Amino acid sequence: MAAAPQQSVHPSLPSSTSTLRLLISSSPRRPPPPPPRARRYNRLAASASAAREMPWPHVLTVAGSDSGGGAGIQADIKACAALGAYCSSVVTAVTAQNTAGVQGIHVVPEEFIREQLNSVLSDMSVDVVKTGMLPSIGVVRVLCESLKKFPVKALVVDPVMVSTSGDILSESSTLSVYRDELFAMADIVTPNVKEASRLLGGVSLRTVSDMRNAAESIYKFGPKHVLVKGGDMLESSDATDVFFDGKEFIELHAHRIKTHNTHGTGCTLASCIASELAKGATMLHAVQVAKNFVESALHHMTDSGMNKKWGRSIKEAVQAAIEGGATIVQLREKDSETREFLEAAKACMEICKSSGVPLLINDRVDIALACNADGVHVGQSDMSAHEVRELLGPGKIIGVSCKTPAQAQQAWNDGADYIGCGGVFPTSTKANNPTLGFDGLKTVCLASKLPVVAIGGINASNAGSVMELGLPNLKGVAVVSALFDRPSVVAETRNMKSILTNTSRT
Ligand SMILES: Cc1ncc(COP(=O)(O)OP(=O)(O)O)c(N)n1
Ligand SMILES: Cc1ncsc1CCOP(=O)(O)O
Ligand SMILES: [Mg+2]
Numbered sequence: 001m002a003a004a005p006q007q008s009v010h011p012s013l014p015s016s017t018s019t020l021r022l023l024i025s026s027s028p029r030r031p032p033p034p035p036p037r038a039r040r041y042n043r044l045a046a047s048a049s050a051a052r053e054m055p056w057p058h059v060l061t062v063a064g065s066d067s068g069g070g071a072g073i074q075a076d077i078k079a080c081a082a083l084g085a086y087c088s089s090v091v092t093a094v095t096a097q098n099t100a101g102v103q104g105i106h107v108v109p110e111e112f113i114r115e116q117l118n119s120v121l122s123d124m125s126v127d128v129v130k131t132g133m134l135p136s137i138g139v140v141r142v143l144c145e146s147l148k149k150f151p152v153k154a155l156v157v158d159p160v161m162v163s164t165s166g167d168i169l170s171e172s173s174t175l176s177v178y179r180d181e182l183f184a185m186a187d188i189v190t191p192n193v194k195e196a197s198r199l200l201g202g203v204s205l206r207t208v209s210d211m212r213n214a215a216e217s218i219y220k221f222g223p224k225h226v227l228v229k230g231g232d233m234l235e236s237s238d239a240t241d242v243f244f245d246g247k248e249f250i251e252l253h254a255h256r257i258k259t260h261n262t263h264g265t266g267c268t269l270a271s272c273i274a275s276e277l278a279k280g281a282t283m284l285h286a287v288q289v290a291k292n293f294v295e296s297a298l299h300h301m302t303d304s305g306m307n308k309k310w311g312r313s314i315k316e317a318v319q320a321a322i323e324g325g326a327t328i329v330q331l332r333e334k335d336s337e338t339r340e341f342l343e344a345a346k347a348c349m350e351i352c353k354s355s356g357v358p359l360l361i362n363d364r365v366d367i368a369l370a371c372n373a374d375g376v377h378v379g380q381s382d383m384s385a386h387e388v389r390e391l392l393g394p395g396k397i398i399g400v401s402c403k404t405p406a407q408a409q410q411a412w413n414d415g416a417d418y419i420g421c422g423g424v425f426p427t428s429t430k431a432n433n434p435t436l437g438f439d440g441l442k443t444v445c446l447a448s449k450l451p452v453v454a455i456g457g458i459n460a461s462n463a464g465s466v467m468e469l470g471l472p473n474l475k476g477v478a479v480v481s482a483l484f485d486r487p488s489v490v491a492e493t494r495n496m497k498s499i500l501t502n503t504s505r506t
Pocket of ligand 1 (some may be wrong): 333
């Protein structure tokens with residue numbers, strides 16, 4: 001790999017449905033530091049026997065296994081771990097699936113699901129139960145019985161029925177027990193619009209007002225709160241979720257970017273809500289933190305020069321970035337020959353695809369087309385976003401570097417999905433790049449109609465202060481050297497990710 005840098009941004013993540021939201025936590029409010037028990041959990045997580053004695057936040061997920069690792073139990077465990085909660089699991093079904101869809105489902109016998117529930121609930125102090133795939137009426141009933149026998153602090157029900165790929169995960173006959181038995185015990189139910197529609201006998205949900213009506217109707221089944229997730233409403237230009245607590249409706253807005261990498265976002269959201277509740281958060285705060293987490297993206301821009309210096313290949317760097325929590329990777333190879341660049345792009349594409357992380361290519365539309373990347377990032381001296389859009393088509397992500405309001409307006413006119421704005425701080429990764437400072441960033445954010453990712457000299461010491469500016473449209477940060485010019489990409493990425501996750505949005 002020739003010398004070139006690896007960069008990581010913080011723009012967006014797959015939203016709750018078929019969109020990618022270029023968002024990172026951006027409110028000036030920082031949530032309270034993790035409770036001491038969460039830190040103890042980190043040290044002791046490997047010891048299951050310690051779970052009984054240690055009062056760390058504990059989420060039990062009752063869900064299906066996803067062999068592809070993007071959704072189900074696997075997504076739940078990752079989300080809980082990222083938010084500092086211990087996650088035990090009761091497997092309801094084993095699925096054979098990948099990014100293309102579900103190839104097979106093996107349902108675990110009801111009595112064995114009961115046994116798993118008994119094992120965990122009778123011994124370990126579970127704070128919150130979160131449900132995912134409950135394949136049959138019998139399974140829902142077993143769960144209800146166990147919860148009556150072993151009450152927990154809160155129950156989060158994600159009424160998973162059909163996978164993103166359209167495969168049926170729960171018999172339609174379960175609808176009635178969901179509504180009549182499980183919902184009455186739930187502290188929150190989190191259907192997407194398709195699930196809400198099925199739960200309500202097939203009503204059409206096309207507008208936010210329809211979502212509000214649906215939330216109210218589902219509330220009548222007995223849960224204490226309802227979150228109807230609007231990411232599936234593709235006609236809408238942004239993705240709005242509706243939260244209802246029985247009295248008040250709260251609309252939670254987010255920009256959307258077209259992407260197919262949405263597999264597992266519903267599981268992640270529900271698990272994040274469960275983790276926050278386990279830590280003692282109020283329901284609305286838990287939902288907000290969860291949304292921030294799902295919308296956050298760690299956009300890693302690779303730099304072969306830095307990787308070479310630290311003795312790692314581009315593939316190792318990308319793998320590490322994803323392991324650390326990167327939600328977008330940008331391949332930025334300034335000095336590679338075309339063939340070498342394409343080879344690296346194809347290898348990275350494989351890793352990114354299997355992890356559900358979008359891969360963008362910097363500057364080179366030809367490389368993006370050749371490896372079927374998820375998008376392209378262009379600057380002011382590269383091909384225009386309009387031309388890139390013509391070449392890539394409507395489904396891909398396009399980012400544009402902008403330093404002025406006029407450039408931000410042009411990016412919008414050209415059909416871009418997000419803008420990168422910087423350098424916010426001085427950087428040595430990009431030569432002759434003027435520093436805009438907070439004022440320049442603010443001017444662009446205020447003018448932008450697109451989500452903004454701040455870039456340039458951003459590191460673990462200043463990322464929080466950037467996001468805490470609370471600027472409109474500022475959805476994340478892009479980082480190169482703070483992650484890749486370091487001995488451990490995983491550790492730095494994790495740290496950066498937690499800084500961004502903890503900087504909550506207004
Ligand atoms: C997210 C993001 N923002 C800005 C840039 C810089 O793009 P550009 O101005 O074209 O400079 P190069 O990266 O090509 O040197 C980016 N790549 N990503
Ligand atoms: C590519 C680019 N565009 C604007 S600043 C920059 C470099 C960011 O790198 P670093 O995070 O190391 O400052
Ligand atoms: Mg460029």
